[in-house]
Amino acid sequence: MVPLTVWLCSDPHGEEPRPGPSARSTKAKSGTAICVFHRQSVGRELARHLISTCTHEGDLVAEGFTTSEAALVAAAELDRRGIALVPHFPLAQHIGTRLRATLDQQQLARVQMRPVRPDQMARGLADHLGDVSLVIAAPPPYETGGHNPRRGPGTGCPACRADLWMLSSEQLGLFLAAAWRVLAPGGVLAVTTTARQQAGRLIDPAPRIIRHAQRLGFRYAQHVIALRVPVEGDALVVQAGPTDLAQLPDSRSGALPPTVAVHATVSLFCKPPSPEGTGGSPSGRAR
Template sequence: MVPLTVWLCSDPHSEEPLPGPSARPTGAKPGAAICVRHRQRIGRELARHLISTCTREGDLVAEGFTTSEATLVAAAELDRRGIALVPHFPLAQHIGTRLRANLDQQQLTRVQMRPVRPDQMAKGLADHLGQISLVIGAPPPYETGGRSPRRIPATGCPACRADLWMLSSEQLGLFLAAAWRVLAPGGVLAVTTTARQQAGRLIDPAPRIIRHAQGLGFRYAQHVIALRVPIEGDELVVQASPTDLAQLRDYRSSALPPTVGVHATVSLFTKPQESASPPGPGSPSGGRAR
């Protein structure tokens, strides 16, 4: 049986407005910020748990499917080096501005972004093949069998815009294979997913990802429940957003109730100390993880 653990990852670090217009990236809309859905993919507290548990000072951490500055900030604050893959330039501008607002000059030297899609990670990190201690990824729903976004939300969230732009490019199976190539022997792959309701069914993408990773040679080491909401006594404190309140229905209704993101599933895999090359995309175990 795979060990199960629970991490408390209520993230108090909301994305505060930047000090003034001069701090915003060129062309950014006033008030534009990462939406709650994307901030929760990998929050700063979850990133700190992953980095402090799976790495040591000076180690190198890489992140695919990056949607915020959380992982890079946590890596720099914990004296690790961090590289985030951000192929969408407006999102990279936004993250860069957030990094400069949260880190000092010495910490900034420990982090960087590269304009590479997650499925191209091995090419983008060719100078670090076999050297990375931890790869973190929180694939979006359309990469794990969910619906595709049809339009850009009116909020102007740069991560939402990046999702739509990269829709036809990313392949989760290739990301997992690339993670194998860049990880050092004994390195850790952390994949974060969230179960969701779709067409009246509960969809949990974690089992598919686990099977695919194991087919590449990864060892499934740990199953983590990351609680995203605070705990007071023995109760979970869930605060409904205006969108959630708008979805409230009569208690007599037969329709499914609105969902609230209380936790995420984090699957931790290790690359064995001595391992063969993973199967390629054209082999029975390679290709898209769908």
């Protein structure tokens, strides 16, 4: 049986970067804020849990399918090095602005972005093959091949527009293979997934990702439930927004109710140490 654990990962709604010494006076253009959906994919608290659990100070953390600055900020604040793959220039601009508004110069020196897609990770990190302690990924909960009909290219969220660059079935397989190449022996791959409704059915992408990762040689180390909503006493505090309320079906309808993003599933995979026990220090470790 795979060990199961629960992490409390509720980020404050509408979280804005704390003004840092390197913050600029100019504000980001209106209409370029990251939507709630993408800010939740890997939020600040989840990133801190992953990095503090799976790495040590000075380790290198890489992120594919990047939609916000959360993982880079957490890496810098926890004294790790961080590299995020951001192939979409408007999204990279947005993330860069938030990084400069949050981190000081010493912390900024620990993080960087590279303009490559997730499936190009091995090429984009050619100077770090076998050196990464943790790879973080939150693939979109759908395969693009166009775009999600609910969020087209006209949206103001730069992460929504970047989705068109992100995922197809073939690209996901190539990303998992690339993660194997960049990870150090003993390194950890953390994949965050969320179930979705499609044609009246609830679809969970996690089982397929788990099977594919295991075929590559990864060991399925831990299953994490990341709660995205606060807990008060013994109750989950779920607050529906206007969009959620608008999706409520008629009481006489047989349609499924809208899903609420209460939690995400995080699958942790470990790249086994080399048989000789050499091949790099296995600093990344799911505990």
